Amino acid sequence: MGPLTDDQHTGRGNPGEVFFAFLKLGVTSFGGPIAHLGYFRDELVIRRRWTDEAGYADLVALCQFLPGPASSQVGFALGLLRAGPLGALAAWVGFTLPSALLLALFAFTAAALEGPVAQGVLHGLKLVAVAVVAQAVFGMAKSLTPDRERAGIAVLAVGLTVLLGGALGQVGAIALGALAGLWLCRGGETPTARQAFPVSRRAGIVALVVFAALMLGLPLLGGAGQGLALFDGFYRAGALVFGGGHVVLPLLEAETVARGWLTQDAFLAGYGAAQAVPGPLFTFAAYLGAAMAPVPNGVTGAIIALIAIFLPGMLLLVGALPFWNGLRRWPAAQAAMRGANAAVVGLLGAALYDPVFVGAVQSPRDFVLALAGFVALIAWKSPPWVVVAALAAAGGLIGAPG
Structure with missing residues (x-):
């Protein structure tokens, strides 16, 4: 992969772009946090080129160092890098919303389940x-x-x-x-x-x-x-x-x-x-x-x-x-x-x-x-x-x- 332009290094995206990119990942990223990092790399580093391989590896290292949900933190940081604070929020909402809605729905449904x-x-x-x-x-x-x-x-x-x-x-x-x-x-x-x-x-x-x-x-x-x-x-x-x-x-x-x-x-x-x-x-x-x-x-x-x-x-x-x-x-x-x-x-x-x-x-x-x-x-x-x-x-x- 070739070097990134200044725009790619510093962002210049918009929160809507970030939201829909992460909504796609939120719907398709099965397999846990390590698998999520692979999905992020394919979609955002290789295909969209929001950052380069060295920068992505550096970010993953930081999020593994900190307490918290590593893959969500990586996504939050990539949204921040791409579109500033609103991009970070858009990344979190897009990646989190699908599974949160499904699990809340399961909570309402499970409470009513009866029978063997x-x-x-x-x-x-x-x-x-x-x-x-x-x-x-x-x-x-x-x-x-x-x-x-x-x-x-x-x-x-x-x-x-x-x-x-x-x-x-x-x-x-x-x-x-x-x-x-x-x-x-x-x-x-x-x-x-x-x-x-x-x-x-x-x-x-x-x-x-x-x-x-x-x-x-x-x-x-x-x-x-x-x-x-x-x-x-x-x-x-x-x-x-x-x-x-x-x-x-x-x-x-x-x-x-x-x-x-x-x-x-x-x-x-x-x-x-x-x-x-x-x-x-x-x-x-x-x-x-x-x-x-x-x-x-x-x-x-x-x-x-x-x-x-x-x-x-x-x-x-x-x-x-x-x-x-x-x-x-x-x-x-x-x-x-x-x-x-x-x-x-x-x-x-x-x-x-x-x-x-x-x-x-x-x-x-x-x-x-x-x-x-x-x-x-x-x-x-x-x-x-x-x-x-x-x-x-x-x-x-x-x-x-x-």
Whole structure:
């Protein structure tokens, strides 16, 4: 691919162009955050040439470094690069809207489903969650724990998460993983590509201050009403996720099921349904906000949860963009992130056990179906929506577990 013109480097697009480009991606991008990055590269780097290969790789590195939904952050930044702040908003809305609408609709529909066939379909969706989370653990372990040191960090993270439980165990596992990375995970090459974004240092500092103010202030205001408590729970979940979409599962479980806002069966059924739709997995929040019992729920709950879970990652991205080229050259920062990413594998492994496996696999038949879904994803390279359809249909034929 040849060099880009000045217009291509600096944007000169418009929000409408960005919205429709990302709406297309939001409708067609199945397969999770890593697959999304491949779709973005094909559509926006190779075909539309909004940036070059080096700039795109640099952006992906930044979004993997930060907490939050990596693929959505990359899309947000590409929209920002192409058409400024309105372009960033257009990119987020276009990529997020299709799956958010589908999952909110599922929340309204699932609440009315009765009978053995309908309940069997919902149980099949829980088994999908087993297969998909197992696939995520398998894939992330290969890339993020390639040596003894990081594999050991992952195992310790599993133990810490299982033994302590809740948000304390999850956050503690990531923090200790980062500290262990400083000690055990030094080395490796530093990327050198640069990418210019229309974000000033002042704007970056403001974004970081807003992020911290919400992180610290929302828990103090949670008692002011259920709406603020809902926003606080989903904001905190979005702020503490390293490693992409599936890792948000235990954090959301702690913020919804553990609080009594939603049953575990409804949680796992929605998570299974989230595998059937394209776009970011964080839109699972729209289902949770719509399906939970306390008011605000329904459409209002879906909107609150959706904005809250995405907001911290976007604030951190805007805050980091003006400083990234300097920070990413620090060997200590790179080592800490290697350790934190290894801990993420352990965190997800603990979630695979509880609540996913414990909540879904209730018989040898369930285990066989979940294993078949896992093999279909890993060995046969089946698209996730095919596995969702197959296990949901199998659950409907078999009926609800006795």
